[in-house]
Amino acid sequence: xEFVGHAGWGDGDWGWPMWLxxxxxxxxxxxxxxxxxxxxxxxVGPPREGERGREDRALEELRVRYAxxxxxxxxxxxxxxxxxxxxxxRPR
Numbered sequence: 001x002e003f004v005g006h007a008g009w010g011d012g013d014w015g016w017p018m019w020l021x022x023x024x025x026x027x028x029x030x031x032x033x034x035x036x037x038x039x040x041x042x043x044v045g046p047p048r049e050g051e052r053g054r055e056d057r058a059l060e061e062l063r064v065r066y067a068x069x070x071x072x073x074x075x076x077x078x079x080x081x082x083x084x085x086x087x088x089x090r091p092r
Contacts, residue, residue, distance in 0.1 A: 058083050059080065059083055062076060062080060062083070063076075
């Protein structure tokens with residue numbers, strides 16, 4: 001009976017191609033895991049400052065117009081209420 005060595009895997013000298021393949025595979029798995037964690041954190045976490053919605057910018061513009069005297073107090077309240085109602089119906 002001939003000794004094959006290493007449980008039938010030959011002499012164990014696969015050289016640099018095997019090391020390269022293992023390195024690429026482990027790197028791909030690590031990057032995939034990091035991407036999944038990043039997506040979960042991004043989906044669950046609060047919105048970042050730079051991602052404020054269109055409604056926030058609209059409210060800010062409305063406040064500026066009111067401060068400049070371009071619109072009345074009644075018009076400001078009516079438009080603000082409308083914007084807030086639209087925002088309440090949409091998921092963030």
